[in-house]
Amino acid sequence: MLSYLPDGISSFASDIDRHMTLIYWICGIWFVLVEFFLLYCLIAFRKKEGVRAAWLPADTKKSNAWILIPVFFVLIFDLWIEADSASVWAKIKEDVPAEGMQVRVTGRQFGWDFRYPGEDGVLDTADDFVSIGEMHVPVNEVIRFQLESVDVIHAFYVPELRLKQDVVPGRSIPGWFDTNTEGVFTIACAELCGANHTQMYGSLHVQSRQDFDAWAAQQR
Ligand SMILES: [Cu+2]
Known part of the structure; x- marks a missing residue:
């Protein structure tokens, strides 16, 4: 149905x-x-x-x-x-899991940024890196995210995760997800946020731990 x-x-x-x-x-x-x-x-x-x-x-x-x-x-x-x-x-x-990689997701008109901790595993330190439009995560692991917006209300939506969460300027909204299938999935904005709202896409790349580490090393 x-x-x-x-x-x-x-x-x-x-x-x-x-x-x-x-x-x-x-x-x-x-x-x-x-x-x-x-x-x-x-x-x-x-x-x-x-x-x-x-x-x-x-x-x-x-x-x-x-x-x-x-x-x-x-x-x-x-x-x-x-x-x-x-x-x-x-x-x-x-019941947000206490362990898991932290990623800060920032919505803006009209795209998504993903801030990753560097090797120290802590956000907002010198070795952080930012990925524009692409969120990479290792499969079968918990990802804890903080959702932030720099302008208007957006909504972080990945249909395959069954996850949809508003992103509100001035707030940092925590959440989590895990994945059990490798692949590339669409991240959409599910809140009418302006003229190019319908173009506000990102991609979620669910990879093996090995492939994720290689990608992260390249980004750094
Ligand atoms: Cu939006």
């Missing part, structure tokens, strides 16, 4: 997909039920000879039940979605 999404490559991709499938089915079934009920009402209560439309004050228990029973069901399904999202949210947003 969610086949328009590419195969996930992060360890939390399947959790996001499960959650989206749940929302998809709950909203889908409700939508069909409500539309059929609406259609039924349009036909059953259409204009008839000699019958005048009446205003009903809805002050009886029976008429209130028409509102309160559906509201009760909506609330139950809402809580179901809420309960399922809690574990996904915790995994991605709260």
Whole structure:
């Protein structure tokens, strides 16, 4: 059903997909039920000879039940979605791994920069290097990132990671991901950020540790 999404490559991709499938089915079934009920009402209560439309004050228990029973069901399904999202949210947003390479991702009109720590593994030291437009990461390793913007709000989006996070000027937003498949993937901006927003692409290169080290050495 969610086949328009590419195969996930992060360890939390399947959790996001499960959650989206749940929302998809709950909203889908409700939508069909409500539309059929609406259609039924349009036909059953259409204009008839000699019958005048009446205003009903809805002050009886029976008429209130028409509102309160559906509201009760909506609330139950809402809580179901809420309960399922809690574990996904915790995994991605709260239980950030303590270990892993740090990369600072900076969005600007209209591209992405990636600042890597040098050999000392610490950002903002003399041996840092910056890659314009290309983010390289070693496969099967945790990458911790800080998202920053120098101008307007952008959104860092990699469909294969199932990761989409707003980038807000004046803030440094932490996050993480890991990968299980080597390849080149598109990084897009998912927030309308100006005239060339649709051209704001970068690329994510997931490589073996060896290839990543060779690339990093070359950049330095
Ligand atoms: Cu943007």
